Amino acid sequence: MSPRVLILMGSRNDWEVLKDAGRELERLGIAWRAHVASAHRSLVRTLELVRNGEAEGVGVFICGAGMAAHLAGVVAATTIRPVIGVPLTGGVADGLDALLSTSQMPGGVPVATVAVGKAGARNAALLAAQILALGDRDLDARLRCLRVEQADAIAAADATLAEGDRG
Numbered sequence: 001m002s003p004r005v006l007i008l009m010g011s012r013n014d015w016e017v018l019k020d021a022g023r024e025l026e027r028l029g030i031a032w033r034a035h036v037a038s039a040h041r042s043l044v045r046t047l048e049l050v051r052n053g054e055a056e057g058v059g060v061f062i063c064g065a066g067m068a069a070h071l072a073g074v075v076a077a078t079t080i081r082p083v084i085g086v087p088l089t090g091g092v093a094d095g096l097d098a099l100l101s102t103s104q105m106p107g108g109v110p111v112a113t114v115a116v117g118k119a120g121a122r123n124a125a126l127l128a129a130q131i132l133a134l135g136d137r138d139l140d141a142r143l144r145c146l147r148v149e150q151a152d153a154i155a156a157a158d159a160t161l162a163e164g165d166r167g
C-alpha cells in the first residue's frame with residue numbers, strides 16, 4: 001500500500017523516539033513508511049525520497065532530527081505538502097537547539113513544529129492524521145473516538161485518587 005505519511009529521521013539513533021509516531025499512525029489505520037535520511041549527511045537521497053514520496057501520494061511528511069536540526073526545513077523547501085518537525089534531545093542544549101532549528105523557519109516555508117521528543121513524535125502523527133482527516137470521513141471518526149477514549153482514561157485516572165488525596 002502506498003504510504004500516506006512519510007517519516008524521515010536524521011539518524012538511525014532517532015528511531016527510538018520516532019517509532020512512537022509510527023505506532024500512533026498504525027493505531028489510526030494510516031499507511032506510513034520510515035527512512036533514515038539526513039539533511040547534512042545524505043542530502044541528495046533525502047531530496048529523492050521526498051520527491052518519490054510526493055509522487056506516490058504521501059500527504060504529510062514527519063521529520064525528526066536533533067542538534068542542528070535542518071531536516072524538516074530542507075524537506076519543507078522541497079515539497080508543498082505539509083511538513084511536521086519533531087525536535088529531538090541531544091546536542092549542547094539537549095533539544096532546545098533542535099527546537100529552534102526546526103521552528104525558526106523564514107517566512108514562506110512553513111514547518112509545523114511539535115514538542116521535543118516522544119510527546120512530539122506522537123503529536124506529529126496525530127496532527128498528520130488531523131490533516132488527512134480533512135478529506136477522509138472514516139479517519140475523522142476514528143480521531144473523534146480517540147479523543148473520547150482519552151477523556152475517559154483521564155476520568156478513570158481521577159477515580160483512582162483516594163479521598164484523602166483530594167484535600
Ligand code: RP5
Pocket residue numbers: 009010011012013014038064065066067068088090
Ligand atoms: C542529527 O544529528 C540527527 O537527527 C541526530 O539526532 C543527531 C545526531 O546524530 P548521530 O550522531 O546520533 O547519528 O542529524
